[in-house]
Amino acid sequence: MRYAVPVAVAGVAAATISLVPALADSGNPNLPKITAEQLLTKIAASDTQTLSGSVKITTDLGLPSFLGGVTGGGSPFAGGGGGDSGKGQKGGGSAADPKAQLTQLLAGSHTLHVAADGPDKQRVSIVEKAAEYSLIHNADQVWAYDSQSNQAYHSTGPKSDGTDHAKQLPKGFPATPQAAAQQALKAMGTSTNVSVDGTAKVAGRDAYQLLVQPKGGDSTVGAIRVAVDSSTGVPLKFTLTPKSGGKAAIDIGFTKVDFGKPSAGTFEFTPPKGAKVTEDTAAGKAGDKAGAKAAPGDKAAGHDGLNSLEGLNVLGTDWNSVAEIKAPKGALPGSGSGSQSEPGGRMNKNVQGLIDSFGHKVTGKFGSGTVFSTRLVNALVTDNGTVYVGAVNQDALIKAANAAAK
Template sequence: MRYAVPVAVAGVAAATISLVPALADSGNPDLPKITAEQLLTKIAASDTQTISGSVKITTNLGLPSFLGGATGGGSPFGGAGGDDSGKGRKGSGSAADPKAQLTQLLAGSHTLHVAADGPDKQRVSIVEKAAEYSLIHNGDQVWAYDSASNQAYHSTVPRSGTAGTDRKQLPKDFPSTPQAAAQQALKAAGPNTSVSVDGTAKVAGRNAYQLLVQPKGGDSTVGAIRVAVDASTGVPLKFTLTPRTGGKAAIDIGFTKVDFGKPAESTFRFTPPKGAKVTEDTADGSARDDRAAEAGKSGLEGLDGLNILGAEWNSIAEIKVPKGALPGSDSGEQSGRHGRNDKAVQGLIDSFGKDVTGKFGSGKIFSTRLVNALITDNGTVYVGAVNQDALVRAADAAAG
């Protein structure tokens, strides 16, 4: 939480991305009529456990240019773990660490190769012109490999069938299967949501129904979510989220090729290449996951001082940032080895933020097309897919 604006905005944006799979073929197939309730039931009843294919992700959140630099790293994927030489920065960990690498999905277009064989075997590879980054989950083993730096990252997690450890699997926002992605998105479909079937489409050569999900009123910045659902299997194939302000989709993710056959067993095997630098995750997984479970269901598990205000589309994350963690906070001077850095970041924050005042005091609003954040001068961050007025009201209410 040292640089609150990029971290807070990116954190919620990443949680939003976890809602998903865009790229629909032209054509509107003639399919039997179906109600929204029947289509939701079809999604829930889908028992497809094997899948592979190519996914294109395009994210247009309107993030400021300096946010891309917050991830750092010399990898073409912008990971925070390493420099151009492939030798990780001091204290920054491995260039292959998923927490660093997956932030690249917050901007631009990316091609992913995905495969899954049940809850214990998944593989996601992010393919770029010069390199490839792969994340492989096989049983209790998790490997990640960044070809640009020739670095690998290894972790051990409990198997999904282990008694009492179901919650201790890969993060909920792990981009493994589109089924899990769409199901998470549909959790927001409460009383303040309109759900309907809006025609048909062709996605990756498959016939699909289009499910349209829209918030009713409120302060949400989400205009509509459209999910293309495979007519035969009930598997979501495409996910498009459009902001209330209109324009291009903020998140557009979907299959360009898809196969429901069982992937080859070799897909989920990994051995570090010769000469690769391997970083072992030595954290206490049990303690880490216990903290995550206590933090709630928002997709922001593990953050200290996190409180979720409101519900459904109007949810706002309130994050209490420790004194001294924010550049220019009322904690006093920016001293020590980070002082110079803090001043530089503070300058960027000042130029990008909009000054606001209220019962809470004063602070700055930071806006994207989908996610807005308010950081108060006393070091509290309010962030969510809601409009700016909602953030100010939340801060005022917290101030009493």
């Protein structure tokens, strides 16, 4: 589940969190009529490069209650070590590591302060009652700081050539709203209904509401609403509702927004005195390798960049896409001699019982495995350690696993 849920959310809503959208005000402004095609063109043509503001993000994937307060350090979703356990010098053990911190956005409500000045400068701060976590990208430098633990994380990426900025960012770091929206539009194929569904007032600005709905199929996505600023074409609010109904699974939106240029100091960072700094010395090399594997325009760079993840293959297209992840030996319970297994790779009975309580066994040509379900994301973890995950129903996961087993 540590691998399945973060990757699934990235695959289903890669542009969702990256859009950094907004909380709607009351009111329906009277705006000129516009077609869906014209609104899509307006989004794609938006040239807004600067913004700052406050964002509220609420995520309700239907995770078990004891996992509702997802945090970096002790969470099964965390990619990093978190807490004071970090003695590694490559980012994995730092409480400030983005892989450990950003996963908290997978559950509950959070307030973010965001700023952007073109593709080379962005800042996101997650504001909690007694602490703040900030992630700052400035050219080839990435800094992250966790005030609660007084730990900082530093990464140096490849120098910008003016064409590919994504390689400089850790996975999940927001780029410009325009780039994220354009990426989302590319993911929409013939299996999608797109329409304009009225207007709204968002963060004090007039906006059109774009309604995106999958046409049948196996997707668990019911509808996506994107509030688009009527003046700039910038997405201001993103709401994703599951096919099963109920409240939104993902709701992200500006409560305040300003399209002026943020001050240069917004993107500067110096670790506070006494802060423990973890240097990610492997970041630049990893970025170069990723760029070599998938050059700009390469087919492998599609599927929202998921194919750049080691051991991952994306099956299917559009809304019915399923990510196949061949997890490292021992990374998943029962897939090898991990810390949760007994000698010989057998599952510890207590761990197996916990896993079984959240899923149910299925079989097929792939062998046997366990299906874990949420309101939006479903995952099949096979007994040989392969994970199939996506915003699709159980039958689609089994079908994908069977096809891959041929």
